[in-house]
Amino acid sequence: MLPVDPARFLEDLHALRRFGAAGVGKGVSRPGFSEADIAARDWLATRISEAGLRPHFDPVGSLFGLAEGRSLLMGSHSDSQPEGGWLDGALGVIAALEVARAAQEAGGPPVSVVSFEDEEGRFGVTTGSSVWAGNQTLEGADALHDPQGLSFAEARARFGARRQGFVDPTRFSGYVEMHIEQGPVLDTTGEKLGVVEAIVGIRDMHVTLTGQQNHAGTTPMHLRRDAFQALSAFNTALAERFANVVTPQTVWTIGHVALHPNAPSIVPGRARFSVQWRDGDAERLDRMETIIRDTLAEIATAHCMELGFGPMLGLDPVAMDAGLRSALEAAAEAEAPGRWRVMPSGALHDATNVARLMPVSMLFVPSIGGISHDFAEDTDEADLVTGLNTLARTVTALG
Amino acid sequence: MLPVDPARFLEDLHALRRFGAAGVGKGVSRPGFSEADIAARDWLATRISEAGLRPHFDPVGSLFGLAEGRSLLMGSHSDSQPEGGWLDGALGVIAALEVARAAQEAGGPPVSVVSFEDEEGRFGVTTGSSVWAGNQTLEGADALHDPQGLSFAEARARFGARRQGFVDPTRFSGYVEMHIEQGPVLDTTGEKLGVVEAIVGIRDMHVTLTGQQNHAGTTPMHLRRDAFQALSAFNTALAERFANVVTPQTVWTIGHVALHPNAPSIVPGRARFSVQWRDGDAERLDRMETIIRDTLAEIATAHCMELGFGPMLGLDPVAMDAGLRSALEAAAEAEAPGRWRVMPSGALHDATNVARLMPVSMLFVPSIGGISHDFAEDTDEADLVTGLNTLARTVTALG
Numbered sequence: 001m002l003p004v005d006p007a008r009f010l011e012d013l014h015a016l017r018r019f020g021a022a023g024v025g026k027g028v029s030r031p032g033f034s035e036a037d038i039a040a041r042d043w044l045a046t047r048i049s050e051a052g053l054r055p056h057f058d059p060v061g062s063l064f065g066l067a068e069g070r071s072l073l074m075g076s077h078s079d080s081q082p083e084g085g086w087l088d089g090a091l092g093v094i095a096a097l098e099v100a101r102a103a104q105e106a107g108g109p110p111v112s113v114v115s116f117e118d119e120e121g122r123f124g125v126t127t128g129s130s131v132w133a134g135n136q137t138l139e140g141a142d143a144l145h146d147p148q149g150l151s152f153a154e155a156r157a158r159f160g161a162r163r164q165g166f167v168d169p170t171r172f173s174g175y176v177e178m179h180i181e182q183g184p185v186l187d188t189t190g191e192k193l194g195v196v197e198a199i200v201g202i203r204d205m206h207v208t209l210t211g212q213q214n215h216a217g218t219t220p221m222h223l224r225r226d227a228f229q230a231l232s233a234f235n236t237a238l239a240e241r242f243a244n245v246v247t248p249q250t251v252w253t254i255g256h257v258a259l260h261p262n263a264p265s266i267v268p269g270r271a272r273f274s275v276q277w278r279d280g281d282a283e284r285l286d287r288m289e290t291i292i293r294d295t296l297a298e299i300a301t302a303h304c305m306e307l308g309f310g311p312m313l314g315l316d317p318v319a320m321d322a323g324l325r326s327a328l329e330a331a332a333e334a335e336a337p338g339r340w341r342v343m344p345s346g347a348l349h350d351a352t353n354v355a356r357l358m359p360v361s362m363l364f365v366p367s368i369g370g371i372s373h374d375f376a377e378d379t380d381e382a383d384l385v386t387g388l389n390t391l392a393r394t395v396t397a398l399g
Numbered sequence: 400m401l402p403v404d405p406a407r408f409l410e411d412l413h414a415l416r417r418f419g420a421a422g423v424g425k426g427v428s429r430p431g432f433s434e435a436d437i438a439a440r441d442w443l444a445t446r447i448s449e450a451g452l453r454p455h456f457d458p459v460g461s462l463f464g465l466a467e468g469r470s471l472l473m474g475s476h477s478d479s480q481p482e483g484g485w486l487d488g489a490l491g492v493i494a495a496l497e498v499a500r501a502a503q504e505a506g507g508p509p510v511s512v513v514s515f516e517d518e519e520g521r522f523g524v525t526t527g528s529s530v531w532a533g534n535q536t537l538e539g540a541d542a543l544h545d546p547q548g549l550s551f552a553e554a555r556a557r558f559g560a561r562r563q564g565f566v567d568p569t570r571f572s573g574y575v576e577m578h579i580e581q582g583p584v585l586d587t588t589g590e591k592l593g594v595v596e597a598i599v600g601i602r603d604m605h606v607t608l609t610g611q612q613n614h615a616g617t618t619p620m621h622l623r624r625d626a627f628q629a630l631s632a633f634n635t636a637l638a639e640r641f642a643n644v645v646t647p648q649t650v651w652t653i654g655h656v657a658l659h660p661n662a663p664s665i666v667p668g669r670a671r672f673s674v675q676w677r678d679g680d681a682e683r684l685d686r687m688e689t690i691i692r693d694t695l696a697e698i699a700t701a702h703c704m705e706l707g708f709g710p711m712l713g714l715d716p717v718a719m720d721a722g723l724r725s726a727l728e729a730a731a732e733a734e735a736p737g738r739w740r741v742m743p744s745g746a747l748h749d750a751t752n753v754a755r756l757m758p759v760s761m762l763f764v765p766s767i768g769g770i771s772h773d774f775a776e777d778t779d780e781a782d783l784v785t786g787l788n789t790l791a792r793t794v795t796a797l798g
Contacts, residue, residue, distance in 0.1 A: 183617025200616065204663055215771060216652040217599065217677050217745035218582025221645075223769070228634075228653050235631045246620075253615040254627050255663045257656055264603055264654045264673035274663035278616050346616035370622070372614060 002102045002392040006385040009098040012047065013384070016040060016078065016094060017086040026086040027375025032079035032118030032127070033061065033155040040078055044093070044115060051101035053113060057162040059138065060152075062128040064167050065100060065113035072395060073112045073172040073358070074099060076179055077119035077128070077350060085180075085377020087384075089119055091365070092178045095388050099395055109399050112172065116350045123152045129350035132166060133357050169357040174324050176394065177351045178363045178387050180379055184370025185343060192386050193332045193340035194364035195325060198280040199352050200249070200344050201317035203289055205275045206256075206310030207296060209234075211303065213261065213269025227271035228259055230303035234295060238275075241291050245284065249344050252277035252288070272310075280317045280344045318352050321359030324398075328363055331393035335386050363390060401501045401791040405784040408497040411446065412783070415439055415477065415493060416485040425485040426774025431478035431517030431526070432460065432554040439477055443492070443514060450500035452512060456561040458537065459551075461527040463566050464499060464512035471794060472511045472571040472757070473498060475578055476518035476527070476749060484579075484776020486783075488518055490764070491577045494787050498794055508798055511571065515749045522551045525749055531565060532752035568756040573723050575793065576750045577762045577786050579778055583769025584742060591785050592731045592739035593763035594724060597679040598751050599648070599743050600716035602688055604674045605655075605709030606695060608633075610702065612660060612668025626670035627658055629702035633695060637674075640690050644683065648743050651676035651687070671709075679716045679743045717751050720758030723797075727762050730792035734785050762789060 020028045020036030030036040041063050045055035048065035056064040063078075076092025093115045100111040117128035123144040124130065131141050142153035156163075181187075186194055211225030235254060242252065256274040277288050300307040332340040343364070351360045365387040368378045419427045419435030429435045440462050444454035447464035455463040462477075475491025492514045499510040516527035522543040523529065530540050541552035555562075580586075585593055610624030634653060641651065652675045659669040676687050699706040731739040742763065750759040764786040767777045 181617065182614055183619070184622050185617075185619065188622070202616070206663075214769070215581055215746060216650065216654055216675055217601070217747070218580065218584075218771070219650070219745070219769065220582070220584065220647065221650055222647070223583050223587070226652070228656065232631045232634045235628070236635055248619065248621070251615065251618070251620055253625070253663070253666055255615055255658070255665050255667055256661050257627065257658050258661075259654070259656050262655050262657075264605075264652070264675050266654050267652055268654055276615055276663050346618070347614060348616070370613070370618065372617070 001396045002099065002106055004098050004102045004388055004392040006388060009094060009388050010381060010384070012097060013090065013094045016090050019043065020080065022083070022375055024375040026378060028080045028084050028086050029082055030080040030084065031082050032120060032122045033158055037079050038158060041115065044078060047097060048113060051097060052104040053100060056164055056167060057159055058132065058166050059163050060128050060131050060141070060156050061117035061159045062132060063115045065097065066167070067100065067110035067112045069110055070171055070173055071110035071112045072398065073114055073175045074177070074391065075114035075116070076177050077117070078115040079118055079120050081120050081373045083375055084120070085372055085374060087180045087377060087379055088182065088372055091180055091384065095178050095391055098388060099391050102392065103395065109395060111395060119350055122146045123155065126348060126350055126353055127152070129353035133353035135353050135356065172358055174321060174359040175351060175354045176324060176361050176363070176391065177349060178365070178391055179349060180367045180372060180377070181364040182347050182367055182372035186364065186366035187368055187370055191339050191341055192336040192366065192383055193390060194343040195328045195332055195340065196320050196345045196362035196364060197325070197342050198320060198344050199318040199349060200278040200280045200346055201282055201285050202276065202278050202313065202315045203285050204313035205292065206272065207275060208270065208272045208308040208310070209300060210270045210306040210308065214267040216265045216267050219267055224267050225304045227268045227305065230299055230305050231257065231271045231273055233303065234299045237295050237299065238292065241295060242288065245287055245291065250277070250279045250284065251346060278346055282316050315348070315352070318355045320361045324359055324361035327394045327397050328361055328390065330397065331390045334393055335390045363387060400795045401498060401505055403497050403501045403787055403791040405787060408493060408787050409780060409783070411496060412489060412493045415443070415489050418442065419479065421482070421774050423774040425777060427479045427483050427485050428481055429479040429483065430481055431519065431521045432557055436478050437557060440514065443477060446496060447512060450496060451503040452499060455563055455566060456558055457531065457565050458562050459527050459530050459540070459555050460516035460558045461531060462514045464496065465566070466499065466509035466511045468509055469570055469572055470509035470511040471797065472513055472574045473576070473790065474513035474515070475576050476516070477514040478517055478519050480519050480772045482774055483519070484771055484773060486579045486776060486778055487581065487771055490579055490783065494577050494790055497787060498790050501791065502794065508794060510794055518749055521545045522554065525747060525752055526551070528749035528752040532755040534752050534755065571757050573720060573758040574750060574753045575723060575760050575762070575790065576748060577764070577790055578748060579766045579771060579776070580763040581746050581766055581771035585763065585765035586767055586769055590738050590740055591735035591765065591782055592789060593742040594727045594731055594739065595719055595744045595761035595763060596724070596741050597719060597743050598717040598748060599677040599679045599745055600681055600684050601675065601677050601712065601714045601747070602684050603712035604691065605671065606674060607669065607671045607707040607709070608699060609669045609705040609707065613666040615664045615666050618666055623666050624703045626667045626704065629698055629704050630656070630670045630672060632702065633698045636694050636698065637691065640694055641687065644686055644690065649676070649678045649683065650745060677745055681715050714747070714751070717754045719760045723758055723760035726793045726796050727760055727789065729796060730789045733792055734789045762786060
């Protein structure tokens, strides 16, 4: 097995944490294209050079550390949420650096490193890997704006003369991304590793139910067309109808609700809300969409509502490569016998985009309390090292 | 019967509509203490003088038209919602003016007129009549601010030297207020008049359910503490538990909902919402409150939520005076035989406050489509005149 150095790995991980340190626990604030993000990437480029790899910034600020010849690509992202944790993305980048460095020191096999830019979506969703994989054009991305009105074109110009061309993806044999789970499953079961079988697909629908705004004192219950009551009835009916369709891995969420006029003394005349659902099976996502639309139509009729739909987001599930996955499974069993599982990724990752270009796979380590996107995000350092060793063992096995 | 003049009444009603005319249908924008409101009150003071009554502005801008000696008081308010109708309040004021004028012309019985200030609650709830009736002190009201930061003290100073002292309520034998229904009952049944039996009481509670904010992709359904799901379950359970307690006149409303963080991809960690309920029976209001609190406690336990309560508003029901009410009923039967009903007022009115000072009663005329607090608010002019004649007949009968 490649002689990775856990102490050096943890030292680099803590060194990266100092860029944008929030001063609250181990939390960081290092959004894509911020001063802290660019400084962190400059530091990372130095560490890449010191490891014997060639640093390469692409046109959107994604930083590669290239091994010579054809190589396995490993990495994740080093930008963070505005109130983010120290491991979300950073873990996968620094683990990749340590594995690639150890491989250089051992004389192979060749491993390259990447830290994609703006995975956290200041300008969209997994923007850096999305442009690289051709899920969106550079011109299209340039027209995106962050919530403060900065354009993607202006943001990526901050990388100035660092930028070179896009890296040719055919130089890589595959992509392996380690990431914190960002959910409670491994922490709850006490398992140490999760080998991802698929990144779930997402459907995200915006719905409007329009009834009749009315005085909450003078309008009898039987004459009301109350949009909140219709929303609540839809929510209840949906759970009943999903019961025979979903698996324990399926999730659905009504996370956004806006009533109008949203006043205690007025019967709500309108409810806008989101319905989002995720599953590893594209057919199940479709069946759920049919149930949602049918249920909404019935509720709208029963409650005398007009029914409207906003734009719908749809991303299909992404299966992990069978060969990479079985190498990860064998390494997981060696490092944590009987204490790992195969599981879906409920969150999107850069691997979703990279799957368009090459075989991909992912490895999870536990998140304490399932907490992520929060300064409190953390993982036991022993678990981080178990993940590092699993990657090293996988690379050794893949040759 | 007093010889009221329907044409003169309608002419004055349309004249008042020109102050703050919105230019949208018959709608008006004449909030309390606005230039349009003060100009309308100056016009009304002139009409009061011309009718042989003595105009009197009190310290908060409520305008009385005083008959000599002990008199019956009639009126309502001439301020409007920011986007209001031409009849809400104005109808009761101008009908009172016409009845008082006709009584002056006929040599009695003496009738006084009032237009209370800020019934629509720019600074609170029925502010002008509330201060007069002692439901709040003038000093307390002076500290209130409108949404733009203007204080009540600054607002009422706009009436300048017009203002005299508060009118002694003992000079009045009772108070009769005509108002549009602001609901759909009379319009739906085709009835012409509603004699109010009670102004319903209100309870208004603000509730917070706090669960756990989480990632909508990585958090399995069975580990979620979703505040929207808890709210929806509470809403469903409440309707079932109210079924054996409420009457067809009882209403309840969840009109305000604020989820946190209110994003499609995040399991809502917190829901703040209002629960408001109204009924003519104070005991029933109490029973409903017990059911609400018990149901919330059960739902909070079942969904692992923390339960919090904000300040609660409570106004008890106000019964109408039996003598005044039977005089209105007799007059209603004479003017619209078989086409009137006894009904509660689901909305608050100035009469709620005045009831602390003297016997009160109210008469409703239909609202087309039940619409109010909207430029589109309207009533057939024939129905307005039926209301006027009913008041004239009532005053005659009361002597």
